[in-house]
Amino acid sequence: xxxxxxxxxxxxxxxxxxxxxxxxxxxxxxxxxxxxxxxxxxxxxxxxxxxxxxxxxxxxxxxxxxxxxxxxxxxxxxxxxxxxxxxxxxxxxxxxxxxxxxxxxxxxxxxxxxxxxxxxxxxxxxxxxxxxxxxxxxxxxxxxxxxxxxxxxxxxxxxxxxxxxxxxxxxxxxxxxxxxxxxxxxxxxxxxxxxxxxxxxxxxxxxxxxxxxxxxxxxxxxxxxxxxxxxxxxxxxxxxxxxxxxxxxxxxxxxxxxxxxxxxxxxxxxxxxxxxxxxxxxxxxxxxxxxxxxxxxxxxxx
Amino acid sequence: xxxxxxxxxxxxxxxxxxxxxxxxxxxxxxxxxxxxxxxxxxxxxxxxxxxxxxxxxxxxxxxxxxxxxxxxxxxxxxxxxxxxxxxxxxxxxxxxxxxxxxxxxxxxxxxxxxxxxxxxxxxxxxxxxxxxxxxxxxxxxxxxxxxxxxxxxxxxxxxxxxxxxxxxxxxxxxxxxxxxxxxxxxxxxxxxxxxxxxxxxxxxxxxxxxxxxxxxxxxxxxxxxxxxxxxxxxxxxxxxxxxxxxxxxxxxxxxxxxxxxxxxxxxxxxxxxxx
Numbered sequence: 001x002x003x004x005x006x007x008x009x010x011x012x013x014x015x016x017x018x019x020x021x022x023x024x025x026x027x028x029x030x031x032x033x034x035x036x037x038x039x040x041x042x043x044x045x046x047x048x049x050x051x052x053x054x055x056x057x058x059x060x061x062x063x064x065x066x067x068x069x070x071x072x073x074x075x076x077x078x079x080x081x082x083x084x085x086x087x088x089x090x091x092x093x094x095x096x097x098x099x100x101x102x103x104x105x106x107x108x109x110x111x112x113x114x115x116x117x118x119x120x121x122x123x124x125x126x127x128x129x130x131x132x133x134x135x136x137x138x139x140x141x142x143x144x145x146x147x148x149x150x151x152x153x154x155x156x157x158x159x160x161x162x163x164x165x166x167x168x169x170x171x172x173x174x175x176x177x178x179x180x181x182x183x184x185x186x187x188x189x190x191x192x193x194x195x196x197x198x199x200x201x202x203x204x205x206x207x208x209x210x211x212x213x214x215x216x217x218x219x220x221x222x223x224x225x226x227x228x229x230x231x232x233x234x235x236x237x238x239x240x241x242x243x244x245x246x247x248x249x250x251x252x253x254x255x256x257x258x259x260x261x262x263x264x265x266x267x268x269x270x271x272x273x274x275x276x277x278x279x280x281x282x283x284x285x286x287x288x289x290x291x292x293x294x295x296x297x298x299x300x301x302x
Numbered sequence: 303x304x305x306x307x308x309x310x311x312x313x314x315x316x317x318x319x320x321x322x323x324x325x326x327x328x329x330x331x332x333x334x335x336x337x338x339x340x341x342x343x344x345x346x347x348x349x350x351x352x353x354x355x356x357x358x359x360x361x362x363x364x365x366x367x368x369x370x371x372x373x374x375x376x377x378x379x380x381x382x383x384x385x386x387x388x389x390x391x392x393x394x395x396x397x398x399x400x401x402x403x404x405x406x407x408x409x410x411x412x413x414x415x416x417x418x419x420x421x422x423x424x425x426x427x428x429x430x431x432x433x434x435x436x437x438x439x440x441x442x443x444x445x446x447x448x449x450x451x452x453x454x455x456x457x458x459x460x461x462x463x464x465x466x467x468x469x470x471x472x473x474x475x476x477x478x479x480x481x482x483x484x485x486x487x488x489x490x491x492x493x494x495x496x497x498x499x500x501x502x503x504x505x506x507x508x509x510x511x512x513x514x515x516x517x518x519x520x521x522x523x524x525x526x527x528x529x530x531x532x533x534x535x536x537x538x539x540x541x542x543x544x545x546x547x548x549x550x551x552x553x554x555x556x557x558x559x560x561x562x563x564x565x566x567x568x569x570x571x572x573x574x575x576x577x
Binding site: 027030031033034035037038040041042043044045046048049052095098099101102103106107108112116118119121122123125126127128129130131132133134135136137138143144145175176179180233236237239240243244247254257258261262272273276279280283284287 | 308310311312314315318321322324325326327328329331332333376377379380383384387388391395398401402403404405406407408409410411412413414415416417424439440442443446498501502505506507508512519522523526527533534536537540541544545547548551552
C-alpha cells in the first residue's frame with residue numbers, strides 16, 4: 001500500500017474506502033484472521049449446537065428436542081438455575097449498589113474508594129473452584145463461622161435448615177463475585193449523578209425521599225436494571241463454583257449439561273444441544289436487554 | 303452540606319469488608335490447621351510436594367502464556383486495522399468480542415467437542431497436542447472481551463493515524479509500524495489485558511475438564527473432592543495468584559501512554575525510533 005494513499009485516508013476516510021476496488025480488496029485481509037478465528041472458535045461451534053437442537057439423530061429437522069426440554073427433570077433444573085441466578089443477581093445488585101453509593105457519595109476518606117475498587121477487581125475474578133473451597137472453610141459444617149456460631153453463641157446454623165450445599169448456600173457463595181461486579185459496573189453511573197440535581201431538587205423544596213423517587217431512581221433505573229441483567233447472566237453460566245461446592249447434588253442447568261457432555265445422562269445427544277440452546281437463549285436475551293438499557297442509561301452520562 | 307461523620311456509609315463498608323474478608327481468614331485458618339492443635343504449613347508442604355500440583359500448575363502457566371501471546375497477536379493488529387481502515391466496522395468487532403460473555407463457556411466447549419472430534423475435518427481432539435491447541439484457542443476466545451477492550455482503549459488514547467503517517471513518511475513497512483510503533487505504545491494496555499487473561503486461565507475449570515487436559519482447575523476439583531485441608535491451601539495459593547495479577551494490572555494500567563494527547567505520544571514515538 002502506498003503511503004500517499006494513507007495520507008489521503010486521514011483527510012477523508014470514506015473517500016479512501018470508496019477509492020478503488022484494488023485497494024479495498026487488500027485492506028480487508030487485515031481483519032480476515034480475526035473474523036476467521038471468531039467464525040471457527042466462537043460462532044461456528046455455537047451455531048452448530050443451535051442447528052443440532054432442531055435435528056433428530058438422523059439429521060432430519062424436528063422440534064421434538066425443544067418439546068423434550070419441558071420434562072419435569074429439565075424444567076426443574078432450569079427453575080433452580082433461574083432462581084439461584086435471580087436471587088444472587090438481586091441481592092448482588094442491591095448490596096453492590098449500597099457499597100458503590102457509599103464509596104462514591106458517602107464522604108468517606110479518599111483511600112476507601114480505590115481500595116474497594118481494587119479489591120472488587122480481585123474478588124469479581126476470584127470465582128470458580130477456589131471460591132467454593134473458601135466458603136466450605138467458612139460456612140461448611142466445620143467452617144470458621146459455623147463453629148463460631150455453635151461455640152460462642154450456641155447456635156447450630158445447620159440445625160436451623162441452613163446448608164451450604166443448597167439454594168441458599170449457593171446464592172451466598174455467588175454473591176462473593178456478584179457484589180464486586182456490581183460495584184465495578186454501577187460506580188460510573190453513580191459518578192454521573194450530578195450534585196446540581198440534588199441541589200436543584202432541594203431548592204425546589206423536594207424532600208430526600210422525593211429526590212430519590214422522582215430524580216435519582218428514574219435516572220438510575222436503566223443502569224440498575226441493566227446491571228441486574230448482567231449479573232443474572234453472569235451467574236447463570238457459572239459451573240465451576242457450583243460443581244466444586246455441591247458436586248452433582250444440586251440439579252442446575254450448567255451441572256446437568258456438564259454431566260450430559262461427560263456421559264450423555266439424558267441418553268439423547270440432540271437433547272443436550274437443546275439444553276445448550278436454552279442456555280444461549282436465556283443469556284442472549286438478558287444481554288440484549290442489557291445492551292438496550294445501557295444505551296438508554298448513557299443518555300444521562302454525557 | 304453537613305460535615306458530620308458519614309455513619310451510614312461507614313456501616314455499609316465495614317459490613318461489606320466483613321463479608322469479603324471472613325472467607326479469606328477462614329480459608330487461611332483452615333489451611334494452617336492440618337496438624338491437630340498447632341498452626342503449621344503442613345497443608346502447603348503437602349501441596350508443594352505433590353507432583354500433580356507442580357505439573358498441573360506448570361501446564362496452566364504455559365497455557366496462559368500461549369493464550370496471552372496468541373490473543374495479543376490476534377487482537378492488536380485487528381484493533382489497529384479496524385481503527386485505521388474500517389472505523390465503521392468497530393461496533394461489529396466489539397460485539398463479536400463481547401459474545402463470549404453471552405455464550406457460556408460450557409456451551410462453547412460442547413460445540414468444540416462435537417465440531418472438532420477425531421472424525422471431523424479439523425480433528426483437534428484427535429491427539430493430545432491438538433487438544434492442547436484447542437484448549438488455548440478456547441482460552442483466547444474467553445479472553446477476547448478483556449483483551450479487546452483493553453487494547454482498543456489503549457489505541458483510542460494514542461493518535462494511531464498520525465503515528466502511522468509519521469512512520470510511513472520515514473519509510474517504515476507495515477510490520478515495522480505495527481510492532482515497532484503501535485505495539486510499544488499500547489504495551490501497557492496489552493499487559494493489563496494479559497494479567498487479567500492470566501488470572502482467568504489459571505483458575506479455569508470447565509474447558510480443561512471437558513477437554514480432559516491436566517490443567518490446574520481440574521486438579522483443584524479433584525483435590526476438593528478427596529482432601530480436607532489441602533483445598534484450603536490451594537484456594538489461598540489461587541487467591542494469591544489472582545492478587546498478584548490484579549496488582550500488576552494496577553501497576554501497568556495506571557501508566558497508559560499518550561494520555562496527554564498526540565504531542566506526547568509523538569515524542570514517545572520519536573524516542574523509540576531513536577533506539
